[in-house]
Amino acid sequence: MTDLWERAQRVLPGGVNSPVRSFKGVGGTPFFSVSGQGAYLEDTAGRQYIDYVMSYGPLILGHAYPEVVAAAHTQIARGLSYGTPTPLEVAMAERLTQAVPGLEMVRMVNSGTEATMSALRVARAVTGRHRVVKFTGCYHGHHDSLLIRAGSGAATLGVPDSAGVPMGLAELTLTAPYNDREALTQLFARYGREIAAVIMEPVAGNMGTVPPLPGFLAFVREVTEQHGALLVFDEVMTGFRTAWGGVGALAGIQPDLITLAKVIGAGMPVGAYGGRLAHMQHVAPLGPVYQAGTLSGNPVAMAAGLAQLDAIRVPGFYERLGEWTHTLAQGLVERARRHGISASAHAVGGMFTVFFRDVPPRNFDEVASSDVDRYRRYFHGMLQAGIFMPPSPFESAFPSAAHGPAEMEATLRAADAVFRAM
Numbered sequence: 001m002t003d004l005w006e007r008a009q010r011v012l013p014g015g016v017n018s019p020v021r022s023f024k025g026v027g028g029t030p031f032f033s034v035s036g037q038g039a040y041l042e043d044t045a046g047r048q049y050i051d052y053v054m055s056y057g058p059l060i061l062g063h064a065y066p067e068v069v070a071a072a073h074t075q076i077a078r079g080l081s082y083g084t085p086t087p088l089e090v091a092m093a094e095r096l097t098q099a100v101p102g103l104e105m106v107r108m109v110n111s112g113t114e115a116t117m118s119a120l121r122v123a124r125a126v127t128g129r130h131r132v133v134k135f136t137g138c139y140h141g142h143h144d145s146l147l148i149r150a151g152s153g154a155a156t157l158g159v160p161d162s163a164g165v166p167m168g169l170a171e172l173t174l175t176a177p178y179n180d181r182e183a184l185t186q187l188f189a190r191y192g193r194e195i196a197a198v199i200m201e202p203v204a205g206n207m208g209t210v211p212p213l214p215g216f217l218a219f220v221r222e223v224t225e226q227h228g229a230l231l232v233f234d235e236v237m238t239g240f241r242t243a244w245g246g247v248g249a250l251a252g253i254q255p256d257l258i259t260l261a262k263v264i265g266a267g268m269p270v271g272a273y274g275g276r277l278a279h280m281q282h283v284a285p286l287g288p289v290y291q292a293g294t295l296s297g298n299p300v301a302m303a304a305g306l307a308q309l310d311a312i313r314v315p316g317f318y319e320r321l322g323e324w325t326h327t328l329a330q331g332l333v334e335r336a337r338r339h340g341i342s343a344s345a346h347a348v349g350g351m352f353t354v355f356f357r358d359v360p361p362r363n364f365d366e367v368a369s370s371d372v373d374r375y376r377r378y379f380h381g382m383l384q385a386g387i388f389m390p391p392s393p394f395e396s397a398f399p400s401a402a403h404g405p406a407e408m409e410a411t412l413r414a415a416d417a418v419f420r421a422m
């Protein structure tokens with residue numbers, strides 16, 4: 001394994017193909033996985049881990065769910081890609097448009113990043129405006145317009161979060177703190193006629209799980225409508241993980257555009273963006289917004305995704321997953337407090353985060369003020385005990401339907417020992 005890590009670091013930046021996998025946020029050396037079954041991951045040394053990362057969200061049924069694997073196998077034997085329309089992508093688009101309120105037409109892409117990038121292009125084309133608003137701590141993928149952090153102050157022009165993003169482009173992205181009505185009101189007062197869209201995670205998952213305060217989504221919907229800006233719900237993480245159809249369906253709020261990925265692809269590279277017919281008719285070949293993809297709507301990905309969506313569309317699925325997740329999160333908080341450690345949690349559907357602070361956070365600043373060093377020790381203690389929590393205090397944890405009573409008990413038992421030692 002050490003040898004593999006050295007080899008990896010010689011040929012991959014930081015040894016990885018996506019930064020969080022390097023364990024840089026928690027220190028230490030990542031393990032290399034060779035297999036996954038249900039709630040468990042197995043590494044190159046044959047060690048098993050109860051997995052709460054679940055490929056960062058897609059695997060809501062657990063690893064290698066039989067129907068999903070079978071559907072992919074069947075399609076693979078018929079060919080991996082055709083470059084023509086396929087029945088599978090039509091079925092996927094029908095499934096998504098039926099499930100997600102406001103999603104009347106949808107375009108399949110290959111990642112969440114591609115989905116949000118394209119959705120903003122549509123929003124700018126539809127409105128003829130150039131600025132967009134995002135909330136600090138929300139992540140929408142790594143393209144230039146959205147790799148933006150807040151400047152100083154509550155409601156500000158964005159500054160690049162990455163080298164290589166031009167300042168001129170970053171400035172077009174305005175930022176406000178999550179759950180902050182006043183900051184959003186100020187941005188619209190100042191730049192209202194230039195704002196093409198507000199993009200948001202309707203339940204934030206990329207600063208840890210942080211739900212909107214009561215009425216906040218309705219407020220954003222109202223303000224965007226008043227100013228003629230589009231509302232984009234980035235449901236790449238939350239879509240089909242919090243509820244069938246996502247947070248929009250759950251909250252009864254209809255955005256103008258929606259982005260999806262992760263669960264709808266079941267672990268294959270998939271994304272999607274769509275919304276009202278009037279907006280999606282701007283997309284090529286119907287309209288002037290160009291967007292394309294050699295492998296978009298890939299039949300193996302569609303087959304796997306459809307199989308997963310079929311399997312989770314059963315009565316009680318989200319109630320069970322949500323209850324399991326909530327019970328675990330509360331159990332972890334309770335174990336921490338039992339040993340004198342300040343902790344709180346948010347849990348929504350099949351995602352949760354334990355924060356090492358007394359009161360659950362409402363925005364990124366509050367998340368960042370939690371005890372990050374404690375998270376590191378918790379992460380490594382749990383890993384030692386065979387439990388793989390997200391390797392960063394700012395990532396949500398993802399239980400799956402494969403996590404049952406045995407995994408609950410093992411996780412809480414390990415946590416109790418880890419917190420006692422801390």
Ligand SMILES: *Cc1c(COP(=O)(O)O)cnc(C)c1O
Binds near residue numbers: 261
């Ligand atoms: C994961 C994620 C993305 C990026 O998706 P990729 O497939 O990694 O490009 C975008 N938005 C949200 C909310 C996400 O959680």
